[in-house]
Amino acid sequence: MRHLATLIIGCLPIAFLPAGAGNVDSTPVHVAMISSPSAPARVRVEDLRKITVDAGTAIGRLRSLQGVNGAPGPGGHKPENFKFGGWNMPEHVDASAGYRMARIDLVRTHDAYGPADIDARFESASAPGGGLISARRDVFDIFPDPDADPNNPASYNFAPTDQIIASIRKVGAQVMFRLGRSEGADAQPPKDFDKYATIAKHIVLHYNHGWAKGFHYGIRYWEIWNEPDLGKVFWAGTAHQYFELYGKLARAVRAADRRALVGGPAIARPNDDTPYRDAFLAYVRSERLPLDFYSWHWYATDSDDPLDFIRISKDMRARLDKHGFWRTRSMVTEWNYGLMDPTPTPVQRATFITAALIYMQDAPIDGATLYRADSVFGADGATPDKTGQALIALGRLKDTPYKLRVRGADLNGFAVQAARSDDGQTVQILLSNYEIPAEFLGPRQADDVLHVPPVFDVRLLARRSISYHNNGGYDLTIDHLPANRRYSVERCRISASQDFTSLGTTVQNELPIRLREELPPPGIELVTIRALDGSAGS
Known part of the structure; x- marks a missing residue:
């Protein structure tokens, strides 16, 4: 896991980076390659998910669902010996820095x-x-x-x-007080x-x-x-x-x-x-x-x-x-x-949460208030785990509150949210590539009930049968951006080996912008497109 300060340097807007950090490759790029020309491609183009974002017309506003259980400050965390669920934390932890970065706005x-x-x-x-x-x-x-x-x-x-x-x-959040x-x-x-x-x-x-x-x-x-x-x-x-x-x-x-x-x-x-x-x-x-x-x-x-x-x-x-x-x-x-x-x-939990x-x-x-978040920003409250990083990525979408139409995503785990800012300068696309574990696919051998004797029974939803395909990454096209302008494209990724890592920023002159990238499940990527002159959306 990486400390919050490192993550901020890696994935904040360019204007907020210290001198020398986050250098932009200004070489015009039309299509980002899956791998370097000298290296064999690890994923075939036909195994990528074709995703299209229409940046020209907003179709509504995003609703904030950035709520959680667990106050950030010391005094109310799950006791350290209460290990069930993995949410236990030392009592002195203050996760306020993480909550602010994730822009948590409702706490139960x-x-x-x-x-x-x-x-x-x-x-x-x-x-x-x-x-x-x-x-x-x-x-x-x-x-x-x-x-x-x-x-x-x-x-x-x-x-x-x-x-x-x-x-x-x-931290700027509302309170849901449970009586x-x-x-x-x-x-x-x-x-x-x-x-x-x-x-x-x-x-x-x-x-x-x-x-x-x-x-x-x-x-x-x-x-x-x-x-x-x-x-x-x-x-x-x-x-x-x-x-x-x-x-x-x-x-x-x-x-x-x-x-x-x-x-x-x-x-x-x-x-x-x-x-x-x-x-x-x-x-x-x-x-x-x-x-x-x-x-x-x-x-x-x-x-x-x-x-x-x-x-x-x-x-x-x-x-x-x-x-x-x-x-x-x-x-x-x-x-x-x-x-x-x-x-x-x-990363599996983080991708599940993002897709949901x-x-x-x-x-x-x-x-919605996720259970819970006071444990996902580390013992110092500023070193987010994968779930904390996912919440930070989701919080970034507040900068682009107008929903854009997306084609090519599905309801099986390949989830995509696209949105643009009030001023039209920025478009963000959040992709979450999640797969339900194989042992939880298809009908149960027994009834659809969770038995916890002698305490309770819980009726479960019938499980789905899903066959995963063309989800090794994405072939993303962003249509209807205003012409005759330059755009910076930054990609930030969460994977088993990457902690909301910036994969670099390029400048693109040709439209439509198209990105072809590996993103094997489970994985999350936030793509941010900024107009360097004019607006990114009409």
Whole structure:
């Protein structure tokens, strides 16, 4: 892995590079060769994917899906001995530099293990994973004494949560505040729902209206609980008890701040016919409760298919519309590679994430928070791993917010996003070449259910049968750039051996611009085209 400063020098716009760095080859180039003329070609032209980008007409705006779980600042990382998933980090790490470079703009506060928890009690025999969380973290809860007066500011311990909220705000991101408890905490429902609602109201007042020496942050997103449908991992009560708690907390949040966006239930089993789908929506409708966003989670377990999120999102949108929630946002507030599958290589995970986020642009998904990102920028917070590098590449697309039409990409892993800047000076093309591992292709021998006895079962999506071909690289044509101008073309690559490495910058005079390059899966490449005189797009 390379330190952030090295990556900045390698792939920032030319104007930001120090003298002598990132020298441009001004020799006119029409087609970039697959290999040097003296070396044998390693990939046949017919094995390249033909991709065409129409730079002449924008077809809409990109939506920002650059959200994550995990505050960047110290104090709320996954404990070092909680190794499941690989997200554990030393408590002192500050990933703020990485978050800024990746331009993370929404951070969910779940799983900070004390901070942002109302009343978590760890090391409980009834809580899966609780033994991995030190009971000493209970002291970081917002409301540590369940018998205290919820109207008295002295009953609250805001300092640990203030610290992680401030770290989110300092990187320029919005906060999604999860009201409830982290994993590993006691899953029993609160004893007094009315008191719990009063506590929630005062948390909103503290962060949005200055109560108890608080702030005026204007936090918009308030998510009620986490995964109440996942056995008894987070919620040991009934579905109806959750509905009742949701109603009381939703009304309390809205009473404290009429601009607040309230949502839930953050379900873990979006494909299962549980009460947390249609029955929950029917309850919210009948009780006239606010539901500004409906949240759901998915890890592509036993499929490792980046299209899973799109398939689920279409079903979620249809259910919301069926119940009359046309304006309610659909948000996937936890997602990643298959959670129970063999650990992917670093570049495999990064390519999966990049492909999924590209596909989400054309799906009915209004927001996404990857689980999680505080661990992807290294122990110093400034040495991104492959996923961190991919998030930085995705963040660059904010400089080119207008979507361009792409032909030749597919929904099987060869994902391409093209866009141009407001001023028409820059076009960026992000390519992610991912292959689903062979063992996860085709129908399962057993049923489409993940069994985790005795805790829960999760219904999986049917796996797809895919035959990969002509995906050894790309034959990219950028059409309809204004003529009689010069263009710089820079390529930055993430692969097993390359850490968001600049492959050089050339100047091209002839149109259309055409690039032929190897990009074997798994691999990511960001192509940036800048007009050196005039505009890159009309």
